[in-house]
Amino acid sequence: MNGAQALIRTLTEAGVEVCFGNPGTSEMHFVAALDTVPRMRGVLCLFEGTVTGAADGYGRMAGRPAAALLHLGPGLGNGLANLHNARRAATPVVTVAGDHATYHKRFDAPLESDIDALAGTVSVWVRRSLRGADVAGDAAEAVAAASAPPGGVATLILPADVSWTDGAEPAPPLPVRPPSTVPAEAIDAAAKALRSGEPCVILLGGAGVHRAGLAAASRIAQATGARLLGETFPARMERGAGLPAVDRVAYLAESATEQFAGARHLILAGARYPVSFFAYPGKPSRLAPDDCEVHLLAGGGDDVPGALTALADLVAAGAGPVVQRPGRPDIPDGDLMPETAAAVIGALLPEGAIVSDEANTAGLFLAGATAGAPPHDWLTLTGGAIGQGLPVATGAAVACPSRPVIALEADGSAMYTISALWTQAREGLDVTTVIFNNRSYAILGFELSRVGAPGPGDAARSLLDLSRPDLDFTALAAGMGVPATRATTTAEFADQFGRALAEPGPHLIEAMVPGL
């Protein structure tokens, strides 16, 4: 068999069974080899940002990597923003970047560029396979590297001749390092802080906002009075009725600072020390008080739920978790507003839903409105690179075909990777996309004043404005085979959202909402 065949077999034997791709000539042997390995499902995306974002969404939900097939440096470049988000999400992803044949590189043909430099900016592991005999072993290492806790992007650079050379053999899967057990000293130090009688905040991230971590953290809070917070942009947060409810750190530094106010101890459990998303003149970057002592209970590669459980057993032996009671908002009347749209979503969110949230300013009310909905997963914009929501929803739907996926998406962000809709249509994915159309980059209008810039003149305003002409997302969706409707009242939105959820396959609702 050739290198491409051995590579794909190796991937499937290591549990990588989906390949999102946007291939080119240098990947043609890889593409042809898909027919020799039926276990590998190839999913075509019309742009590489969708390829990598879908791999991110898949990895977040499946807990194991998909492959992302890209065409040389420019293909990797187009996929970088969502690989950046995947890196920040610590999602396992195996990127396969095709390259020129080894002997062709020196000719500096038009598509030649520095793939290695690009890959290095987002990857925990980069390897260029140089011989057909090596590629399967390299692929096995890539899967292990991507899967090593907490997960990351592993990039295998695949020259065309390594793909097409015969005589390759598959390689067996490599063992994946398990999460590290947190040493007793770290647990004891956190316990001491919790017992100090001084105000404590436990900041949860990574697997700390999955069910087991939340349950242990809730026990600790119950027994010690510690406050719980979740990181601002979790890769996947489990929430809803029956699960402990944990507020996330606010995006706005001003609000976040208040959430940490008075804390004398900050215990990090799978989260990083909290810093503001951007710098603002005269405002601190660090969000916790200066005199707050920081305790690292568990980092990204550690067994975060295990550490929280051990800590709970130490300080909260008798306590149980406090869980969210079921409860849904009523569906209000009147004009469609971010608040009323959020109420509709809270009222109708199906059990087991996966929510890909890139609603940005239009999403301010979503957390409150959905808190008591049936249990669901919430996926967020981990790295701040917009254009993530539709691809992540696409990948999540491939990973979890029996669960309803809902993409809550801002208009401006949607336009970066809008062709994800086409892949949803082709694959028949059960994704309901809500585009909050406020005809602006509303967050930038808001940020313009926050950074202390002068009130916008016409030239500045024009760069934040998405009207002239108005985008029509129902037409865009129809152009890519996704049935779409537009809602201008809350009642219309409720009706359309309910019907989209009831029908299989992708749907899009353009929710016309005012800006900030």
Place this chain on the structure above:
Amino acid sequence: MNGAQALIRTLTEAGVEVCFGNPGTSEMHFVAALDTVPRMRGVLCLFEGTVTGAADGYGRMAGRPAAALLHLGPGLGNGLANLHNARRAATPVVTVAGDHATYHKRFDAPLESDIDALAGTVSVWVRRSLRGADVAGDAAEAVAAASAPPGGVATLILPADVSWTDGAEPAPPLPVRPPSTVPAEAIDAAAKALRSGEPCVILLGGAGVHRAGLAAASRIAQATGARLLGETFPARMERGAGLPAVDRVAYLAESATEQFAGARHLILAGARYPVSFFAYPGKPSRLAPDDCEVHLLAGGGDDVPGALTALADLVAAGAGPVVQRPGRPDIPDGDLMPETAAAVIGALLPEGAIVSDEANTAGLFLAGATAGAPPHDWLTLTGGAIGQGLPVATGAAVACPSRPVIALEADGSAMYTISALWTQAREGLDVTTVIFNNRSYAILGFELSRVGAPGPGDAARSLLDLSRPDLDFTALAAGMGVPATRATTTAEFADQFGRALAEPGPHLIEAMVPGL
């Protein structure tokens, strides 16, 4: 004034008067500062690939850089593919990549990434401004670096606090190095080859395919019998009636090898040594015969037309150029095919048109059909990173508002940067876009067999197929405010193309054509 104001004033004083942008929070002071410098025109694009592709198109036509405003590493990542094309086109572009405030970088906030590494892969010059007092001088250097022959991408990394710090002053423009004069030895060596009596090919690229270079080359060919060829993917080729007609080197290595067959001397005039676009098993990468002697008459940074003129004066003192006679194809009847569409375009191409050609397989017949049309410029996919055509057309239309711009675009490539249509609508640009919709990545079906991969099975075929669902480009265009029609016969296409050219503002025609 603050750093952003000083920066923008410096840019305009150095001739950079258009800023294509997709800003974020870290660029808000730059955006606000646009209102203080009315000479700078801000043009919003909905995705960074359009920003950079438009800057490329602008620079190719204006001969001076536009600015491309991008948001941190992910914004630069999204713009990299078209910066790669700009690099290959040697287009002057000043990229301004906003970054976190200098003091905020160490906190590794979510959008933090290695901007410098990304910028290095596409730029001739990279600078991070670290103080408000430096930014104007850095900007002046960026313009000079981008403008130095043959032109390139200069990237200025702009921390938010450098933008917002007061006390900055504009800097005067720096002198731009002129093209180098080719030494007499190189001209003599080429003359000797041309006088040897042995078969010579002159390969023209860069400014060698502009009017003056073509005229001199034609005189040389006329006097010496040398064959002329143009590089496969010129940044801008002047052609049409009254200009010397020069065939471009074929994309297919098999055909290109024939074009060079028998040549004993290859004279490079602004072009690189010709190599195949990709490697193919068992086929050579180098396209000229092994025993062909290569003479570098003029490289990219040299005065290519000057060198050709000096050479012509030496070997062709009495000869004049042979120019293309006017002539247009008749408009045929029948089904719309790549051939008949090309004939319509050749029949109707307006004088002074700027053609952005990313038609790929559907464009095979365009060169022949338009050869005798009135003089026009032809812009091609210089770096092979698809998704260039619509943005380049957009930027060219901003650079040349009185000239008709025509984007000839393949369906698959169009989807990478489709939102360029919205910018065309917003700016009222006179761009006629023809989407050749053959419902496939047709070139890949062709390449699959050329690289010797096995005949495609269902899985492979599915990755090359753009049906299921069919893309409807008229709906996509309507969703972005561009009037659109669909043509399925040659007569419909001729009617729609003629009407689109006659009306100002953007139009899109979806030309339904069979695949290969």
